[in-house]
Amino acid sequence: xxxxxxxxxxxxxxxxxxxxxxxxxxxxxxxxxxxxxxxxxxxxxxxxxxxxxxxxxxxxxxxxxxxxxxxxxxxxxxxxxxxxxxxxxxxxxxxxxxxxxxxxxxxxxxxxxxxxxxxxxxxxxxxxxxxxxxxxxxxx
Amino acid sequence: xxxxxxxxxxxxxxxxxxxxxxxxxxxxxxxxxxxxxxxxxxxxxxxxxxxxxxxxxxxxxxxxxxxxxxxxxxxxxxxxxxxxxxxxxxxxxxxxxxxxxxxxxxxxxxxxxxxxxxxxxxxxxxxxxxxxxxxxxxxxxxxxxxxxxxxxxxxxxxxxxxxxxxxxxxxxxxxxxxxxxxxxxxxxxxxxxxxxxxxxxxxxxxxxxxxxxxxxxxxxxxxxxxxxxxxxxxxxxxxxxxxxxxxxxxxxxxxxxxxxxxxxxxxxxxxxxxxxxxxxxxxxxxxxxxxxxxxxxxxxxxxxxxxxxxxxxxxxxxxxxxxxxxxxxxxxxxxxxxxxxxxxxxxxxxxxxxxxxxxxxxxxxxxxxxxxxxxxxxxxxxxxxxxxxxxxxxxxxxxxxxxxxxxxxxxxxxxxxxxxxxxxxxxxxxxxxxxxxxxxxxxxxxxxxxxxxxxxxxxxxxxxxxxxxxxxxxxxxxxxxxxxxxxxxxxxxxxxxxxxxx
Numbered sequence: 001x002x003x004x005x006x007x008x009x010x011x012x013x014x015x016x017x018x019x020x021x022x023x024x025x026x027x028x029x030x031x032x033x034x035x036x037x038x039x040x041x042x043x044x045x046x047x048x049x050x051x052x053x054x055x056x057x058x059x060x061x062x063x064x065x066x067x068x069x070x071x072x073x074x075x076x077x078x079x080x081x082x083x084x085x086x087x088x089x090x091x092x093x094x095x096x097x098x099x100x101x102x103x104x105x106x107x108x109x110x111x112x113x114x115x116x117x118x119x120x121x122x123x124x125x126x127x128x129x130x131x132x133x134x135x136x137x138x139x140x
Numbered sequence: 141x142x143x144x145x146x147x148x149x150x151x152x153x154x155x156x157x158x159x160x161x162x163x164x165x166x167x168x169x170x171x172x173x174x175x176x177x178x179x180x181x182x183x184x185x186x187x188x189x190x191x192x193x194x195x196x197x198x199x200x201x202x203x204x205x206x207x208x209x210x211x212x213x214x215x216x217x218x219x220x221x222x223x224x225x226x227x228x229x230x231x232x233x234x235x236x237x238x239x240x241x242x243x244x245x246x247x248x249x250x251x252x253x254x255x256x257x258x259x260x261x262x263x264x265x266x267x268x269x270x271x272x273x274x275x276x277x278x279x280x281x282x283x284x285x286x287x288x289x290x291x292x293x294x295x296x297x298x299x300x301x302x303x304x305x306x307x308x309x310x311x312x313x314x315x316x317x318x319x320x321x322x323x324x325x326x327x328x329x330x331x332x333x334x335x336x337x338x339x340x341x342x343x344x345x346x347x348x349x350x351x352x353x354x355x356x357x358x359x360x361x362x363x364x365x366x367x368x369x370x371x372x373x374x375x376x377x378x379x380x381x382x383x384x385x386x387x388x389x390x391x392x393x394x395x396x397x398x399x400x401x402x403x404x405x406x407x408x409x410x411x412x413x414x415x416x417x418x419x420x421x422x423x424x425x426x427x428x429x430x431x432x433x434x435x436x437x438x439x440x441x442x443x444x445x446x447x448x449x450x451x452x453x454x455x456x457x458x459x460x461x462x463x464x465x466x467x468x469x470x471x472x473x474x475x476x477x478x479x480x481x482x483x484x485x486x487x488x489x490x491x492x493x494x495x496x497x498x499x500x501x502x503x504x505x506x507x508x509x510x511x512x513x514x515x516x517x518x519x520x521x522x523x524x525x526x527x528x529x530x531x532x533x534x535x536x537x538x539x540x541x542x543x544x545x546x547x548x549x550x551x552x553x554x555x556x557x558x559x560x561x562x563x564x565x566x567x568x569x570x571x572x573x574x575x576x577x578x579x580x581x582x583x584x585x586x587x588x589x590x591x592x593x594x595x596x597x598x599x600x601x602x603x604x605x606x607x608x609x610x611x612x613x614x615x616x617x618x619x620x621x622x623x624x625x626x627x628x629x630x631x632x633x634x635x636x637x638x639x640x641x642x
Contacts, residue, residue, distance in 0.1 A: 027464040045193055049203055054502065057207075089465055096463070096567065104566025105211040112205070112459050112569075119454040119472070120193035129476040130454050132427045134190050134313035136304030137273075140428045 012050050012058055013043055016065035020046075020114075022081045023068070026088045027114040030127070042117035049116055061113075064106045068095075142372045146173045147641050148633075149349050149376040150333075151341045151391065153178040154223020155622040156606030157382030158320025159260070161328035161335070163630030167637065168332030175374065176325075176333055177351055179340040179383075180220030181362025188313040192453040195310035198361045199227050204456075206386070208507045212565035213412060215505060216573040217384055220362070221337055222321025224384070224573070228619060229308040229432040230317045231295040231448075232266040234258070235614050235621045243611045245581045247592045248628075256624035264298035264318040273304065275429030280420075280479050281449045282434055284531030291438050295448075297430065304429040306451055338365030339372070341383070343501075344395035347601055349374040377641050378601050378633060380594075381579075382626065385410075385608040389495045389578035390503035392589075392596070392604075399598020403589050405495040407580040409613040410572035411484040412509065414517055415452055415460035418481075418528035418536040419474045426451050426478060436523075440486055440615055444512060445520035447527070450482040460569045462539040471537060471545075479533060483520030484574070485513045486615040495578045509563065509570075514540075517570075518560040525554050539568040574618050579608035594629035601640060605629040 013020050021039065024031045034042065050058055069080045072091050076083060080091065095107040118124055125131070133139035148164060150157050153176055161176050168174060181198065189195060196204045201217040208215065218224030234257040237250040260266075274282075285292035298318040305313055315322060329335055342350045351372045353365045381388045389405040431451035439445055452460070454475065461468050471478070487493075487510065496504045509517075518540055525536045529551045536546045538554075540562040546554065562568070582588025585597040594609055596602040605626040607618050614621050633640065 027468075029466055029469055048197065049193075049205070053202065054498075054500075092464065101210070101212075101565050104564060106566075108566040108569070109207075109211060111464055114464075115458040116193070116455050119458045122191070125192075125454045128454060128472050130427060132190055132306055134188075134303070134305045134307065136302075136306065136314075136428055138303060140304075140425070 012047055012061070016062060016069065017043070018081050019065045019069045022088060023092070023110060024114040024118060026085065026092055027111055028118045031118055038121070038123065041121050045120040046113050046117040049113070060106070061109070064110060068110075142370055144175070144372055144374040146175045146374060146376050148172065148174045148378045148380065149374055150174065150176040150380045150382060151349070152223060152382035152384065152387075152606065153221055153320060153325055153335065154218060154382065154384065154606065155225050155320060155619040156626040157380070158222065158225065158324040158328070159623045159626035160380050160382060160605045160630045161333045162324035163627055164633060165328040165331035165333050167634070172637070172641065174333045176328070176335045177339045177341050177349070178221055178335065178337045180337065181360070182221035182337040183311070183362050185315055187361050188311045190305060190307040190310050190313050192310060192455055199311050206505075208505045210565060212509070213507055213570045213572060215386065215410065215575055216571060217386060217575065221325065221335070222319045225319030225619060226311050226321050227309050228319070228617070229430070230298040230319070231432055231617045232261055232264065232298050232620050233295070233616045235616060239615050245592045245611060246583055248581070252628070253621060253624045256627045257620040259627065260620060260623045261296070264323055265300045266296045266298045268294050268296055269299070269302070269430055269433055273302070273430065274433050275304070275426065276424035277426040277431070277451055277479055278429070278433040278449045280424065280531035281481065281527060284527035285436055287530040288526060290436055290527070292434050292436050294434055295432060297433070299430070302430060306427045306429055306431050308431060310453070336365060336367055337363065339367060341391055342394065343391065344379055344397070344602070346396065347376055347379065349376060349379060378603070380603045380605055380629065380633070382604070382606040384606055385575040385578045386495055386503045386505055388604055388606055388608040390497050390501070392579065393497045394501045397596070397599055397602070399585060399596065401585055401589050401597065403580060403585070403587065405578050406491070407489045407577035407611060408493045408495055408505065408507065409487045409489060409576045409610070410507065411574040411613065412487060412513055412517065412570050412572050413485070414483045414521065414539060414568070414570060415450065415457065416481045416483060416521060416524045416537065417457065417461060417471060418479045418525075418533035419471065420477045420479060420533050423476045424479065426476070426480070437616070439519070439523065443519040444486045444516035445523075446484045446486065446616070447520060447524055448482045448484065450480050452480065461537055462544045462568060467545060479528060479531065481524040481527065483517055483524055485516040485520065486613050487513045489577065489612050514560040514563040518558055518563065521558050522554050525551070525558070576607045576610040576613060576618060579604045580611040581609050582611060593632040594625065595632070603629050603633065
């Protein structure tokens with residue numbers, strides 16, 4: 001089954017889609033090679049995973065993406081999406097090791113969504129050599 | 141609002157609910173009407189695809205990513221026909237005698253837990269896998285342990301016709317695992333217990349259960365609920381809550397009960413766990429074969445941790461590795477060469493760790509890692525890393541460290557590299573699947589929620605029969621102990637049936 005975005009769920013990520021994609025490319029460098037279909041599948045998985053979660057969590061995610069986009073201006077004079085990949089990685093690393101629990105946990109959640117979207121796809125599993133078969137030993 | 145009437149209503153179909161349903165089913169021959177309400181769906185055999193995201197969304201609460209209140213841990217709780225017994229690995233261990241003694245529950249001794257556990261071991265075809273069925277991921281763990289002089293043990297497992305798909309945690313696609321979905325629930329249904337899937341118990345109001353059958357999204361997996369969409373008032377003479385250690389206390393908190401239960405939601409433990417990964421030079425069999433065949437428990441009493449073999453799926457593995465970018469991707473690209481170990485901390489009751497509900501009645505799990513738990517996870521990480529290297533691994537991922545990849549040549553420095561001070565929320569991925577407590581057994585409402593037979597204090601018609609009964613951590617995979625306790629609850633209900641049902 002391939003997850004398909006729906007009108008209802010597409011609103012969760014859509015306002016910050018360029019920021020989310022920039023995060024995914026930094027968290028999983030292989031995502032730079034994704035085509036439109038790959039991105040569409042990745043985002044649909046993330047949207048589906050957020051469906052039914054408390055609205056407060058969805059709001060916090062949107063807020064975190066917004067902060068993530070604008071905070072780099074204080075340090076680099078550019079928004080997150082305007083940074084080169086080295087600076088993006090350095091900025092995210094700062095969030096990951098931040099002294100505030102809230103920031104670290106927020107980044108952990110965002111990182112988890114990026115990994116879910118990327119590695120939740122069948123193509124990504126195949127690419128890393130993971131191809132289980134329900135027939136188990138018989139098929140190996 | 142639809143109205144229904146039964147003599148007994150069971151809420152939940154996992155190790156607790158499935159067992160109670162089977163054990164009470166003979167009452168149906170005497171005309172007793174029994175319904176079991178299960179929130180999740182009943183899947184057809186051919187719907188177990190083994191695909192990670194798809195199956196996790198269907199078979200786990202919040203897709204397996206139920207977050208604790210501060211977001212520092214995810215909880216894996218099974219939903220659907222069979223509950224968590226559909227998604228565990230089938231490891232079947234009797235609770236240690238010292239643990240049951242330590243619980244200090246009146247009238248509950250180890251001999252009884254042992255006897256009842258053995259009954260279900262026989263019923264569920266529990267046995268040891270033969271050597272030829274043990275894959276390299278497990279063999280390497282054994283080799284590493286033996287080289288270090290550790291007393292590694294094999295897990296007895298409840299399998300019948302295992303083909304080694306390795307997909308246990310996504311629901312066995314070959315129906316080999318003997319969970320309640322394969323054994324106890326079908327038996328109960330044959331005897332006349334009515335199982336209503338897709339039906340969520342919202343609250344208990346006196347001896348009435350208020351429940352809802354929600355509309356299924358188009359294309360959703362599973363069979364439609366046997367009841368039509370809508371809200372239900374279900375009257376019952378006996379109600380047995382078996383919704384698990386998060387949802388059982390939450391359901392009772394949402395309910396109107398005749399008694400005050402100050403201990404409700406308290407006493408939560410969960411065996412917080414780390415998934416550790418190591419890379420070998422050569423490809424090993426890891427995602428073929430049973431994933432969890434061995435364990436090491438010799439450090440439980442001294443350091444508070446258990447190690448188990450494990451093998452997870454791409455997203456779960458990716459989430460468990462700390463960091464991001466190229467170093468993270470390097471481990472993921474090595475997937476066919478990865479060995480995995482699960483570190484479980486044997487946490488104990490802490491006053492801050494408990495279940496509450498939010499304004500919408502949703503369960504909220506408050507959990508803080510105590511210094512003892514952090515220490516156990518750090519000690520477990522060091523021991524696992526030693527086992528990995530002794531088994532021949534080249535690189536080990538240690539999440540609680542400044543630099544999270546340790547190469548073989550630095551194996552001697554593990555004690556310095558892994559440090560509990562790096563154990564900070566959001567830096568290390570911690571998950572738990574053995575959630576226990578919240579409706580603990582004891583003597584009075586001052587120290588517990590139920591008596592030693594699972595009867596809620598002050599409500600003689602209301603019982604609990606699941607892991608929420610545990611007064612403290614069981615320190616091993618819990619399902620057999622849940623079944624033993626549920627068997628005991630059912631026995632008490634059968635004994636008192638004439639009074640309770642009159």
